[in-house]
Amino acid sequence: MTKPQSISVTAPINQELPMEKFHELERFIDGMETTKGGLIAILHKAQSIFGYLPRDVQLFVARKLGIPGAEVYGVVSFYSYFTTKPGGKHTISVCMGTACFVRGADRIIERLKEKLNVESNEITEDGLFTLKDVRCIGACGLAPVVMVDDKVFGRVKEDELDDIIKKYKS
Secondary structure (H helix, E strand, C coil), rough: CCCCCCCCCCCCCCCCCCCHHHHHHHHHHCCCCCCCCCHHHHHHHHHHCCCCCCCCHHHHHHHHHHCCCCHHHHHHHHHHCCCCCCCCCCEEECCHHHHHHHHHHHHHHHHHHHHHHHCCECCCCCCCCEEEEECCCCCHHCCCCCCEEEECCCCCHHHHHHHHHHHHHC
8 A cells, every 4th residue: 555546537436526526635645655554644635625435435545545445434434533424514523521521511512402403413404513522632621622623612611602603603
């Protein structure tokens, strides 16, 4: 898995996925000095391009790297960061790690479910938010932590949730 395979990207298997995105991913992979040990980085890039990792994208990566599709799926399904379903425009992640849980993360996520009228790992009806409960964000000193996209909100209180949501509704 040191040199990317040369494959044709003339038509994606799934016609709903834009060709430009496959080309962008291919350029990224081709631009790597080596792909050995690079599967996770490639999947991160693929998810940032497509927004999620559908089967066709996973198979494309497998073919480019010359590895079994099952190996790619194994990595995608193991790491909670990766998703195989499209999400909302913004992802709200609530850390449910020990420090956050002890400091009220369970109440935070329940309140968000009420406010957004959605369950964990689902998309709001308007497609604006995906609500996720995650194991650990790695900011235990700021517990409880809520992350919207890449922005971390620390020491979150229930009465601050409306303001956080409002920032992303516009």
